[in-house]
Amino acid sequence: MAADLQLTEFLAMLVGVALDAGTDAATGAPQVIEILTAACDLADPAGYVTPHHVHRMWRVSRLASVLRPDSPTPDHFKAGLRAYDETLEELLGGGLPERGYRYVGPAELAAGAARSTLSGTRIASLADFASWAARQTPGEWAEPFTYVVGLDGRLRLAPRRSEHVACAGGAAVLGAGEITFVREAGRWAVGEVSNQSTGYCPDVTSWRAVARALDGIPLRRPTAFTHEVVFRRCPACAEHNIVREVDFVCVFCGGDLPEAWNVDGVVRSARP
Ligand SMILES: [Zn+2]
Numbered sequence: 001m002a003a004d005l006q007l008t009e010f011l012a013m014l015v016g017v018a019l020d021a022g023t024d025a026a027t028g029a030p031q032v033i034e035i036l037t038a039a040c041d042l043a044d045p046a047g048y049v050t051p052h053h054v055h056r057m058w059r060v061s062r063l064a065s066v067l068r069p070d071s072p073t074p075d076h077f078k079a080g081l082r083a084y085d086e087t088l089e090e091l092l093g094g095g096l097p098e099r100g101y102r103y104v105g106p107a108e109l110a111a112g113a114a115r116s117t118l119s120g121t122r123i124a125s126l127a128d129f130a131s132w133a134a135r136q137t138p139g140e141w142a143e144p145f146t147y148v149v150g151l152d153g154r155l156r157l158a159p160r161r162s163e164h165v166a167c168a169g170g171a172a173v174l175g176a177g178e179i180t181f182v183r184e185a186g187r188w189a190v191g192e193v194s195n196q197s198t199g200y201c202p203d204v205t206s207w208r209a210v211a212r213a214l215d216g217i218p219l220r221r222p223t224a225f226t227h228e229v230v231f232r233r234c235p236a237c238a239e240h241n242i243v244r245e246v247d248f249v250c251v252f253c254g255g256d257l258p259e260a261w262n263v264d265g266v267v268r269s270a271r272p
Contacts, residue, residue: 120156
């Protein structure tokens with residue numbers, strides 16, 4: 001059985017035992033997510049099966065049939081399942097699938113990234129972060145690090161001034177930019193974080209994926225990008241622009257730039 005199907009069965013079982021024990025969703029759902037996150041890491045270290053993905057599979061493959069009016073499941077149990085479903089959705093993030101970003105920078109950098117084996121270090125836990133941090137020299141901390149959020153939703157870090165496309169191993173991303181870390185009361189936290197990547201030109205809405213990747217480690221973080229970059233492609237001359245001070249005019253040809261992000265088409269994330 002594929003890992004995602006096994007994990008879907010596992011999630012169904014976890015919610016079932018929580019309901020049998022009378023644990024309400026507000027209390028039980030965060031614990032379910034914690035256990036499911038560990039199980040996802042165990043089953044699929046590459047990180048393509050996420051709790052979000054498993055929740056979606058559970059909802060479609062199991063929950064829909066159990067909640068049908070003609071199913072023999074008692075009403076109070078159905079109500080409990082609905083409450084867990086809603087709380088899991090709220091905690092794991094629902095709504096539209098996240099937008100992925102294709103590399104849109106110079107082709108020679110992408111070719112270099114494809115040849116390089118030095119993609120970013122994947123940071124899925126505090127242990128990953130501590131191990132990565134211990135390998136950085138004092139000089140490395142003076143400047144921001146390059147980061148991407150892969151289509152698996154996980155943070156990847158590379159040394160300062162690395163190309164984002166190299167950090168991502170040439171792949172599409174959910175977010176990209178620069179990041180600094182600080183020590184706060186003996187714990188690591190994010191200092192500054194931006195979506196500054198001219199290779200991927202991510203929209204400011206990529207913050208959601210960045211926040212989720214940081215929360216998944218977990219690292220304390222700001223509530224938004226500390227430096228937001230507004231990227232647009234000029235419809236007239238096709239040049240990539242950085243919009244400054246809400247002046248939506250192409251610096252290359254003077255044409256109008258659209259209000260909505262338009263640098264590349266949508267790439268679906270690994271999440272369903
Ligand atoms: Zn233009």
